[in-house]
Amino acid sequence: MTDTPTATLLLVDDEPHVLAALQRELRHEGYRLLTANDGEAALAHLATEPVDAVISDALMPGMDGIEMLARIQHEHPDCLRLLLTGKADLNAAVRAINEGHVYRYIAKPWDATELRQTLQLALAHQQAQREQQRLEALTQDQNRELSELNATLERRVAERTAELQQTADMLDAAYGELEQSYVTATRVFSSLITQRLPKDLQTNATVSELLKAFADQHELDEETQRDLQMAAALYNLGKLTWNDHLLTAPSERLYAADRDAYRRYPESGESLLMALEHLEGTAKIIRHHRERWNGSGYPDHLREHAIPYGARLLALAVDFVELQRGMILPRKVPRHSVLALLEKFAGRVYDPALVAPFVELCVEHAPDLGLGGKKVLSLETARLEPGMQLAQDLLSPSGTLLLNRGKALSRSLIDKLMRLEELEDVRLELLVHPPEATEDEP
Known part of the structure; x- marks a missing residue:
């Protein structure tokens, strides 16, 4: 027998000797035993303290056992109900079981072992039901807590997402401001270069127009376009360190120290931009735009595709403009002759895959002339036709203006x-x- 009762039983019978017999049978089973001699007394017990099971006689004066157990079922549904009945009351006991008033019935006279086993099974079943109910309640509580946690988590995620979006927007704005500051710095540097050069040797804007037109026509990616435009504005940044006489001297007429200084300007330009991380791609283009397809250029003697794409394209645009301005050869080379030279040196100085589309762009659209994309032709006088309009001033070999642009x-x-x-x-x-x-014409 254990010190703590395993269950509380209420024994109900109007005959004292039956109650005494039940108590004798169960006193050693570890139960707490309560007794009542009628239905009203039994219900009074249930109203004041918890009872796990009720064992009641079927026939009692006043409120019989079946009626009492029916009320217990209604008022205390968790309490087990067992009915003691003789053979004469067997039909009533079966009806009570079928109607759910009782869990089991015990026949009189009872067998002591069967009585104990029936109680043990009934209480074990009750304990299993209670454990199931406890687990179900625990599951419901946990589900409710989980739902609340999910709702809280979703709210926190939404709040955090909003914070991250706000941070991202701030970073985008800061990046935009930083990018704009780079553009502004580029314009400042470009204007410094321009101010040191005579008007006819200010090439940056024209080179920029050529590269922009090429990039648009060939749908170059945004990063490449940005780097090219920066490079067009800053490619001769390294010339700021030159003496004035170097700025106006054709590069092919330079010798000794002057020629060495000239060849260093791509590296100098790159060095001046090294501190600006955002211009790393631009600096790389500037460093290598004097390399040659066959490896005879400078500063690193790169060849073919080892030369960055942007540098190969910038070289075409710069030479196209500077040859016409007299900045490379001792004389100004006519535009159509420059285009012929670019084609001649394709595969030696220039990337042959870039020369053809570049020349086609200059012939068909002439972006360097600021013609807004209008078609332009380069023709000898024998091929001219009435109605044609000059796309560029016509100068005599001595430099005298013969006809104005637009004539x-x-x-x-x-x-x-x-x-x-x-x-x-x-x-x-x-x-x-x-x-x-x-x-009428097509």
């Missing part, structure tokens, strides 16, 4: 130009817009 050509004007060629023994090449098509 419409007539037959008599074309004939005069041809006679001038015969008298001066020169060949003129004109940049012209073709006549505008009429409604």
